[in-house]
Amino acid sequence: MISRRGLFAAGMAVTAGAVVTSCTPWEKAAEGEERPGGLPDGWVASWGAPAGGPEPDTSKGYPFKSIRNLLQISLGGSAVRVRMSNLYGKDPLELKHVTVAIQAEPNSPEARPESMRTATFDGAQAVVIQPGTEVWSDKVDLELPHNANLLVTTYATGGSGPVSYHPMAVQFNYMAEGKDFADDPRADRFTEQNSWWRYVTEVAVYAPQAAGAVATFGGSSTDGAGSTMGGNARWPDYLGRRLIDMAPKQQMGVYNAGVSANRLLVDSNNYGHEGAGKVGLERLQRDVIDRAGVRTLIVAHGLNDLQQPPKVPNTAQRVIEQFTRIVSRCHDNDIRVVGTTITPFKYWGTHNPETERERQEINEFVLHGGVFDAVADFDKAILDPNDPLAMRPEFDFGDHMHCNDAGYRAMADAINLERLT
Structure with missing residues (x-):
């Protein structure tokens, strides 16, 4: 698996003159019924990238730097919050x-000036976030269309590190040195370019007519490895576009909880994969159950536990046990779970007859075990009919394990949207 640079404890966020205590640990909304994600009903996760770990070499944080994160939401809404x-x-x-703003033009940090908004926290512009916690902004009145490209910009003065980051954005992001440029729409201020997201882990939109959110849970294929840089061509992206073509009451947002090199059975951070996140069940609550409005989870795990060293004994049975526990935890929280088959990787370096036997065992359980509420056969969607233990050449990114854009589209198309609600 690709190595990249790069739970929630109860805590509090301190704003100017105020203390905002958290519920899970986010602040309790003043109005409406609280839903998963610590927000009132009607708020739906529309974008996500969990923090995978501490960014290397950032013990002092990024004082006096403006960081502009570029991200594409799925479902639109009449207002927005950022976590x-x-x-x-x-x-x-x-x-x-x-600040939050709509991008002015593709592949640029330039913002549409009329869309620029300052996000507040309990009414204050500044916020102090305690170690080990996250915090929601207040509601920001900004109409966002479906698939809007959103710029979320932060500015800090004090040293605080290491920085919580998502190490594989498959998206260029930007940084400006010196004074506060968070509300400056101009592109020329942001001269440094990088390819990871910092500080922001979720965007929720106000869309009370929608059917909630879908979370996607997996490793680098879910995270978009092999897809076009800046193309928003991960399989969860294609899924999101299919969902917004549904009738309004069937539309759903997508929270992508994929983290490259993440596993169910082993903490990959201990084996050279910095920023790989906690093992599956340890991050399930934080990265799925506690996200805004999540009603359905799509599980796309297991491949890394088969192919990525160290491999534990009885991998197939242990992955199956983890799947069963994930389903049970989600059902306890009224979340449906869709299982997916493990995709072929015959010509990847660690493939061998034993890993293939275990892949087939896991896939048989996913398809016929009766544990999942629904199933998407990713294996069938991309396998080469002339070489069925490998993916189709036209879907292969080039490493024989990760898809290109066309392959990820085929995976998304294998999901029956009617089974998500």
């Missing part, structure tokens, strides 16, 4: 300024 993270920080993180 900011200090999960892996060792010191309180003070964000002096956080």
Whole structure:
């Protein structure tokens, strides 16, 4: 698996003159019924990238730098909230300024000036986020169309690190040195370019007519490895576009909880994969159950436990046990679970007859075990009929394990949308 640079404890966020205590641990909304994600009914996760770990070499954070994250939401809405993270920080993180805006043109940090909004936290512009916690912004009145490209910009002055980050954005993001440029729409301020997301882990939109959100849970294929940089061509992206073509009451947002190199059975961070996140069940609550409005989970795990060293004994049976526990935990929280078959990887370096036997055992359980509420056969969607233990050449990114854009589209098309609600 590709190595990249790069749970929630009860905590509090401190704003200017106020203390906002968290529920899970986010602040309790003042109005409406609280739903998963610590937000009132009607708020739906529309984008996500869990913090995979602490960013290397950021013990002092990024003082006096404006960080502009570019992300594409799935479901649109009449207002937006952003969730900011200090999960892996060792010191309180003070964000002096956080803004949201709609991107002005593709492949650019330039914002549409009329869309620029400052996000507040309990009414204050600045917020202090305690180590090991995340916090929601207040509601930001900004009409967002489906598939809007959103710019979330942060500015901090004090040193606070290490930085909580998502190490594989498959998206260029930007940084500006010096004073606060968070509300500056101009592109020329942001001269540094990078390919990971920092601080922001979720965007929720107000869409009370929608059917909730789908979370996608897996490793690098879910995270988009092999897809076009900046193309938003991960299989969860294609799924999101299919969902917004549904009738309004059937539309759903997508929270992508994929983290490259993540596993169910082993903590990959201990074996050279920095930023790979906690093992599956340890991050399930934080990265799925606690996300805004999640009603359905799609599980796309197991491949890394088969092919990525170290491989544990009885891998297939242990993965199956983890699947069963994931389904049970989600059902306890009224979340449906869709299982997916493990995709072929015959010509990847660690493939051998034993890993193939175990892949087939796991896939048989997914398809016929009766544990999942529904199943998507990713294996069948991309396998080569002339060489069925391998993927179709036209879907192969080039490493014989990760898909290209066409392969990820085929995976998304294998999901029966009617079974998601």
